[in-house]
Amino acid sequence: MQNRKKYKGIIFSIICALAVATISCNKDFVRTLPDKNYTDTAKATSGERKVLYLIVDGARGSSVNSANVPNIKALLPYSIYSWVALSDPDSTRDVSNWANMLTGVKKEKHKILSDDFAGNNLATYPVFFERIKEEKPNAKIVSFSSSAIFKNKLTQGAAISQQFDTDEQIKTAVVNSLNTDTAQLILGHFNDIKEAGAKYGFDNSASQYKASIEKFDGYVGEMIDALKKRKNYANEDWLVVIASSGGGKFAIPANQDDNTVFSNTAVNTFTIYYNPKYKQRIIGKPFTGNRYLGRTVRLRDTGIRAEIDTADIFNLDDTTKFTIELKVKKNEDKFFWPSILGKRPEWSSGHPGVGWVIYLEDAYWYFEYRGTKDGDYHQCRGADLQKGRWQNLSVKCEIRAGRRYIRTYTDGVFNNELDVTESGSFSNHSPLKLGYLNGQGHGTPDVYVTDIRFFKIDVPDAVIGNYACETSISEGHPYYTFLAAYWPGTDGQGDKIRDIGPQARDFQLKGNYQWEDFNDLICPPPAGALAQFVPQTADIPAQIINWFRIPNRQAWGLDGRVWLDQ
Numbered sequence: 001m002q003n004r005k006k007y008k009g010i011i012f013s014i015i016c017a018l019a020v021a022t023i024s025c026n027k028d029f030v031r032t033l034p035d036k037n038y039t040d041t042a043k044a045t046s047g048e049r050k051v052l053y054l055i056v057d058g059a060r061g062s063s064v065n066s067a068n069v070p071n072i073k074a075l076l077p078y079s080i081y082s083w084v085a086l087s088d089p090d091s092t093r094d095v096s097n098w099a100n101m102l103t104g105v106k107k108e109k110h111k112i113l114s115d116d117f118a119g120n121n122l123a124t125y126p127v128f129f130e131r132i133k134e135e136k137p138n139a140k141i142v143s144f145s146s147s148a149i150f151k152n153k154l155t156q157g158a159a160i161s162q163q164f165d166t167d168e169q170i171k172t173a174v175v176n177s178l179n180t181d182t183a184q185l186i187l188g189h190f191n192d193i194k195e196a197g198a199k200y201g202f203d204n205s206a207s208q209y210k211a212s213i214e215k216f217d218g219y220v221g222e223m224i225d226a227l228k229k230r231k232n233y234a235n236e237d238w239l240v241v242i243a244s245s246g247g248g249k250f251a252i253p254a255n256q257d258d259n260t261v262f263s264n265t266a267v268n269t270f271t272i273y274y275n276p277k278y279k280q281r282i283i284g285k286p287f288t289g290n291r292y293l294g295r296t297v298r299l300r301d302t303g304i305r306a307e308i309d310t311a312d313i314f315n316l317d318d319t320t321k322f323t324i325e326l327k328v329k330k331n332e333d334k335f336f337w338p339s340i341l342g343k344r345p346e347w348s349s350g351h352p353g354v355g356w357v358i359y360l361e362d363a364y365w366y367f368e369y370r371g372t373k374d375g376d377y378h379q380c381r382g383a384d385l386q387k388g389r390w391q392n393l394s395v396k397c398e399i400r401a402g403r404r405y406i407r408t409y410t411d412g413v414f415n416n417e418l419d420v421t422e423s424g425s426f427s428n429h430s431p432l433k434l435g436y437l438n439g440q441g442h443g444t445p446d447v448y449v450t451d452i453r454f455f456k457i458d459v460p461d462a463v464i465g466n467y468a469c470e471t472s473i474s475e476g477h478p479y480y481t482f483l484a485a486y487w488p489g490t491d492g493q494g495d496k497i498r499d500i501g502p503q504a505r506d507f508q509l510k511g512n513y514q515w516e517d518f519n520d521l522i523c524p525p526p527a528g529a530l531a532q533f534v535p536q537t538a539d540i541p542a543q544i545i546n547w548f549r550i551p552n553r554q555a556w557g558l559d560g561r562v563w564l565d566q
Helices: 002-018 061-066 070-074 094-103 128-135 148-153 167-180 192-200 207-228 461-467 527-531 539-547
Strands: 048-056 079-086 141-145 160-163 185-190 236-244 268-274 290-300 305-308 322-330 335-343 355-362 364-370 377-384 391-400 403-410 413-419 432-434 446-455 483-487 507-510 515-522
Touching (some): 048 207, 048 539, 061 079, 061 207, 061 268, 094 128, 094 148, 094 539, 128 141, 128 539, 141 167, 167 185, 167 207, 185 207, 207 236, 236 539, 268 539, 322 335, 322 515, 335 446, 364 403, 377 403, 377 413, 403 461
Parallel strands (some): 048 185, 141 160, 141 185
Antiparallel strands (some): 079 268, 236 268, 290 446, 305 432, 305 507, 322 391, 335 355, 355 364, 364 377, 391 403, 403 413, 446 483
């Protein structure tokens, strides 16, 4: 229950973050980029503000963190930083990631999806250099890169934009600029780490990849040394930004895969915002869901299933209030009408027979029923289910103002409602069946089903939501005494799925079943929600604009947020 509350707290915080322009929710999320100028702990009196911005391609945050990078780590006591920062999970090309880091908006706005920049929207969402020049026309910006595309397409507004052949030459150009130039913003774009990853693997287990990270760290040391030796350094106030544009695909061990965006090695980046007056702020991985582990049976095809012959207790007449909940993990993306839990004579085309069934269709699920009165079948749809992820399905019948309603929920969130007042009773003499239900005209399941709860009451929506991601039920549940049955489904052995509720109506397993171990997360927040809690590539232009005390204008439509050191 505690973890469920934490998860709900995360969702609340996200809502607060989105509403921060008008509502003050909590300290962290007031930091989301507002339409005003932010002030951080590096005060204006400390000198003229400048930026050194280093973009490095292909550097996985976890790999940089575990490499020997003393120069980078020497910055951390005075940095806002994260080793679990993210590039756009849906961007697969360098140009899209570079555009995020240079426009401050994501691909849905800048529309840079290919190397030829066809259909781009840079006219509306230009490189942030131009935003700086709008407010500070005399600001000098210089850029050095080994990519012709980067130089020619993404450095508009720079006084100097030069292309070099190697990262070492780029480092030298940055050092020379720091030694002699009056630029307000110096950008260096490095690519050797990505080249090593593409050739040898994006992981420190590949010595060449690790060596390229450590070589870049040496470059960082030289550039920071040059910065601090500037003749006028005492009268300047530098923000140093070091960030990777993307990670790289690598097969991580199964025990490190949490089935969230943080296990996508291609988007695992790092971000460092350094200023000698900053307080250290480490941004780690947020809560990603409850751990759910056990041993259960994979229900598949026509043979592996379970049923209860003495199932009268589970009849649903025309006055019965009930709530049925179950955890489901499906093993295919789409299904076509297989039952996963039902009580009716058969499950066939035309939907014959009084009763009910929970089944899968396409990517979503349904509660289907036929009553004794209206002579027709009806369906109340749930939400889409993701392959390989445990999700909680709930269906209940409640009575309001003399009318009966079926309501469906996925992971505790309400989906749909149907009035079933005229349908009559769903009662029959059929067994309660888990998995395949006999009949014709439908597909077969391939799912795991656990934590099945059968209440003879309409559990309130708030309680369904609060307990949907709990992986068991105890007497602490406010409606525990209304349980007609509870099958954890994680027995791990034997020929039954045991009911530990008051009726002790066990499911008898059928077919060539096997008990299988599982160890997964349940109810992880979606990628978009999780990404709100860590730095993203599109944040960086907003951070730099803020550093220059340039007010963020709503018309710019920036997607990024400003991160503070406190």
